[in-house]
Amino acid sequence: MRQKQLRYISVVLILAAVYFFSARFGLSYAVVQKQTTIIWPPTGIMLAALLFLGYKYWPGVFLGAFLANYFTDPSLFVSLGIATGNTAEALAGVYIFRKVSGRLNLLERQKDITAIVTAVLICPLISACNGVAVLGISGSIQWKDYFSVWLAWYIGDALSGGLIAPFLLSWGKKRIAKESADYKKIVEMVVFIFLLVFIAARIFSSQHGLPYLIFPFLIWAAFRFNQRGATASILIVAAIAIYNSTLGQGPFAGISINEGLMSLGVYFGIVSVTIMFLSAAINERNVSETRLHQVMDIVPHMIFARNKKGEFLFANKALANFYGMEVNDIISKKQRDIHSNKIEAEKIFSEDLMVIQSGKASFTPDTKFTDSTGRLRILQTTKIPFIDYISEETAIIGVAVDITDKVSAEKALEESEKRFRTLFNNNPNGIILTDPDTLTIVDCNDSACIMNGYSREELIGQSINILHPEKIKTPLETTDVSKTDLEKIKSKGVLTIESEHRRKDGTVFPIETSMCMIMIGSRNLVLGIDSDITERKKAEEEIRRSEEKFRNLYENAPIGIFQSSVDGHFLGINKTLSDMVGYSAPDSMIASMPDIKNQLYIYPNERIAILEAIAKTDKFVRTEIQFKAVDGRKIITNLYARAVKDEEGKILYLEGFVEDISERKASEAELSQYRENLEALVEIRTEELLIAKERAEESDRLKSIFLASMSHELRTPLNSIIGFTGIMLKGLAGELNIEQKKQLGFVKNSATHLLALINDILDISKIESGQLEISSVTFNARDSVEKVIHVLQPIADSKNILLESFIAPEVNHITSDARRFEQILINIINNAIKFTMEGFVRVETINRDGYLLITVTDTGIGIEEKNIQKLFNPFQQLDTGTTRKFEGTGLGLSICKRLLEKMGGQIKVESEFGKGSKFSFTLPINPRNVI
């Protein structure tokens, strides 16, 4: 504060001093009156000073003016009066300048010149009128000199203001338009100053000097050295002119010095105003040109001009940067020489030419060009034709905007939008954005549309309540579910509720909605994410049912079910178990049994053993355990226990089943008693059976022995009867008469018949008792048949019956029992011969289908239909009424049939009663191949 005051006072004193000394200098030329002079520098200096420093420094002006006048004429009234007027003049000058120019103190534009001119023309009126009045009142001047004094005062002040103030103002401030001060300029300046001083000295020292000759130089200064040069030049010229005029020389040297000086003042007023305007105009142009260049250089877009040869007439910094060059290096270069990609360069050039030739502007919205670093940039270019004022040829001027980043940003934005749109729409959940104030749907995704059966257009703008069935049922209801939901969302952040949605077709389905508030732009919206939970609801219902099912199973199982802790209390049991032990309910049993081991087990250590056993396995371990019932009764149980373990194998708890087997145990005990009894019984019976079996086997053996003995014992006497009868009939023991022969013949026949009977009975009994064994040997069937025919031939001959045999050529070896085969063959052929009175017996032997087929056809008595079935029964000789007409035991066919069946063959008979019979039988040629 103090420093500020000090500074203020010192500035005021300096101002006063400057005023004083410059005034003293001017007053030394005072011609009209002591206080009046045409050369009055203080006016201009003070105007400039107050413009720079501000109104508040007026005391400097006042003090300076007072002192200057007081020292000239020590009249307090005059000094104070003039000082007041001069101070007012300075303050008014500042005021007017600032009012007109609108600036503090800059003297650059033509408007500023207008302002300073206005100020220096008006303000001197104040000081001149005031001064003249003061001098007149004080009587220092006479009324006749009044006008000349006023005029000198006015012109002097105006001249001072017009010459000195502009000079100070232009030199006292930094300039906007800067020029580089190179040596050429300095040389020019030196030459100029020399010429100016020389010419000015020449003009204003001669009576015949031509004052207008100074103009070219001042214009030179205005153009080449700006306002500073111009104001300085004017001041120099004015100084030279005034100096010469005071010596009475030069073109303005008139009747008196004062008159000459006045003419000079007017002259310089005009010169100064003219030159200042000119220089201001030039300055303005320079400033705006500089500003234009500055603007162009900071514009991020490329600005350029090119002629028809493709040479750059103009380029800004952005364009230079594009090519990685300096602006000055680009000017007058050909575009194709600096553009790295030649194809692009040609394209640009041809486009330039098109604009030049057509005279129409061109616009390319997005063309890719390679910049100096080789990157592709997308440029949006506008070109217009213009006439180049230098060459007067049509050229182009253009602006290229690098929209690469914008395009990629737009693209990224578009992609991002698309991506989020896809995420939004393809989200399997329905997403609905709702306005919380109006409850209208603002947006929704595809899933929401599909889920609810509406199109997007149908949903957007609608109230969210069209999806809520309760709203539709009771449209007049005032309580709004969604409003209460909103309160919850606001307090909780996210709200998840289960509700129902109503589709467009009216069907209602369960839904789970998660809602939260989100901000999109400046709008608060409710984001609702809906999942159709129909399936989940079904599944839940399933689970509930299934749980119920298992619960029922658990509760109603006829077996006790439990979960218990390792340390020995129940976690859960079913009713069956509590009933079993004798408690009224599971809960009471759980509560009153904190120590299972000692309270339930009759042998508590068994529980420890069970725990050890189940620790080793995951399966159920069965143990028979005895429990104590509430009433002290012993319960024998089958306990199936299992350990439920965690992932590390630690036992979490036990679970299992308890089966009351007390009753079963009792039954088992009883049963085991029965079993013991039964075992004894079985033993006895087995013994009996063994004995019986032995007896049966013995009886079998005895039967065989009996049969063998029978055979032997019966045959032995027959041997004698048949043998000796035969000997006698042969006459070996002497000749017999006819009667003896006949009777002995009867004996022999009866004996032979008895023998056959014995043999057949033996055969039958062997077959019946399973003792008949069939051998399996390969033999020649042909030989067997021929042998049998040969044996029987005499019998047939004796009856005058033709015995024919046909054996097919293929009949050969057969694997069977040869003796039995022959026995069967003899039996059947013998039968045929026996029952045939006349005609023939034909035996046909062939192979068919792996079997030997033998057919014996006769022309005998035949068999009645009714008897064919009985034919193969034992002792069924037909025609029993006339027994003994045909010999035989009646067992033959029966034996044949049985033998054949044993040997894998068959026998069958066809017959026509009275005409004959046909017996045929088969035998497998090789039984292993057949069976």
Added chain:
Amino acid sequence: MKTKILIIEDNDQNLYLVTFLLENSGFEVVQAKDGPTGVEYASKIKPDLILLDIQLPGMDGYTVAKEIRANPELKNINIVAVTSYAMMGDREQAFAAGCAGYIEKPINPETFISQITKFLPEAKGGVR
């Protein structure tokens, strides 16, 4: 020299019957009425054929046949079983014991000689 046939048979009637038939056909017959005697005679007289009953007292026919067959000197003499045994396996057992033939009793006087003739050595064919 007559063809010699040894008959080993305990039943007198049968022995007589067969002897009668054979002698009537010109064979010389040597009789043995039990097994050991039969075996003894066989090695002593070396008959051309042995007719052997199976059911014999003392030593049964199978044993007799085996003993005779055990004597290599008698290997060329055929043994034909003549027996009233007609039970299961009799025939097979007889062959197994070394018999070459098997004739069931009662014998048929008409065919008996021809039945045994085929078991005689070639040179000493039937008388007839």
